[in-house]
Amino acid sequence: MIERMTSMERMIAVLTGQKPDRIPVNPFILGFAAKICEIPIGDLYANAKKSFRAQLLCAEMYGYDSTPMYAYASFGAWEFGGEIGFPYEPGQSAPYIIKHPVETPEDVDKLEVPDPKKAGSIPIAMELAKLCYENKMPVVFQVGEVLTTAANIAEPARLLSWMIRKPDVVHKLNKKVAEFFIEVAKYFTSTFGADKCMAFTGGPIESNKLISAKQFEKFVYPYMKQIHSKVLELGVNIILEHPCSDQNANLPYYVKLREELNWKGKYVWAFGPETPLEKQIECFGKYDVIMGNVDPPSFQFKSFEEVLLLCKDNIERGIKNPSGYILGVGCELPPLSPPINVYALIKAAREYGSFK
Template identity: 25%
Template sequence: MNSLERISATVNFEKSDRVPVIPQIFGLAGVMAGVPVHEYVRDGALLAECQIKAINKYGYDAVFSVMDTSVEAEAVGAVLEYRKGMYPTIQTYAIQDKCSIDRLVLPDPNKAGRMPEMLRALKIMRRAVGDERLVVGCVMGPLTLATQLLGMEKALYLAIDEPGVFIKLLDFCTEVAIGFGLAQIKAGAHLPLIFNPSASPAVVPPQFFREIELPQLQKICRIFAEAGSIANWLHIAGPAASILPFYPSIGVDIANFDYPVTPQQAGEALPSMCLDGNIKSISFIEDSPEEITARASELLNYFETRGGFILSSGCEISPQSRPENIAAMVNAVRKNG
């Protein structure tokens, strides 16, 4: 089996030759290739080159066109600061007050900000790996983009004080995600990862997620599936156990679970859904390869009879991580395969 066949079989709870392994490597791919993060996140061709080098060296199952969480916010009008060796940070939010919401303009993924560079990376990677490896794009979930456009505190106060205005903002953010995601599929992504950290129960209550964010995610997942995405992959990190039961109604096919969620919790909440996780991201900085191997083996053993499992990190593997720990994670799958 190649990687794409292996992942497709796993998503459908069919037999595969081994468990897929997908370390969530973004900026780390650049660092391992000697490319500073601040350069990696601005050049699609460089990003693609680094991703391909990493996957060829370590032999895992997916490449990612992921820069950082501010790509869409910048395309809409946020001003970022690019510091040497670091991910960019937002210096000026695109929305200064609620009146600005009515003046927002949907960005053109082929022209706005760094969006074209992400599409460029996807085209290069898809040409390089074809249908042998999974090619993953990325869009920010509506709630995450809303907090990136307005700022976390202002966004949450707006949701409480003027829910109608806030939903208007979420509607806009949903259209941004749809437009960018469709452009990614057209450029060669097998699927766009929906990355949504602000939807974590650590940020908003589960009831808020169910009533406000869930309908937006349903729309995104439906349109991505209709456009040919091979699966809808939702990534909400942190203590997400309380919202996992909502995932089937959203249309999720692959559910990321982070280290605060136990394998038992994830499996009980989503018995028929493919899961990916959940090695603690900081472990790739702090732990030894032997400790990574041990944790990976625990997960592989737990899900051995269930199936429907992709070994992964619970969230992004930091650019400061130890490359030997990536090798340990991948080798654990091969040993157990």
């Protein structure tokens, strides 16, 4: 196919309910970009300029449509006074926590909501955001998820057992985390203007492999709603929500969130491969964009032909969403994927996802 739109035009078309020339592709690429550009994955998180350059070049080389962003799953520990390491060693692919800032319930009492201008990785995220802004790309900032962030602050097993033993402590911590994310949202929107910003949120601790839907309702939902309401109120119109791993049992609460927010703004749902596209379309199809969820490990371990078929299947099912579809991967694309398998996404989008 001959591409008639730029990546930006294509994304805008989908987000505004118009038909693009072909479905856009957002492969959720972070560490892979570093590999392609032959820089250490650590630089992708520790150095904004190198990160921006690697993500941009990788997107240009393949022709996919997402723009650079800064986010990672262990967010929160450093920002609230703990210590993280950057992934410079073999086997590592994302920042990891060296010291959790909270070890006891008393630590939660003493914990102060950090100043977003100085907190942990935020200055790096801000530097990358400025590069995006200067290059007329959307600015993406991270605002969750709350429980994942609280777990990064207090250590996951400790936080999870506190949910039973000391629920008040968890609520106290979640409250501070929510407050912090709202401050982060204010910082980014006041720097760039809300219309230039997109919010990103997601995390694995909310997964139903770890917690029940009832626990999600009690410990996640109120804070998630508080943050999202504020982000939308600030004027941010697009929220990229990544319910990581298996969150099928939490689906009713995500629907409830959208209903209670009167379907304000435009959400891009990026569920894990465990959640069928058909179910997502049923829940959000009338208003929101669905981002595809091709199984991530398949990119690393399957052949090009097999990956191409998976992408084709995802397109054929996702394209039925009345409010738009983006071909994507169900979580971060494995950094060690053979480069040719990433091309399968673009090839599939061009061959099976073009509009006349």
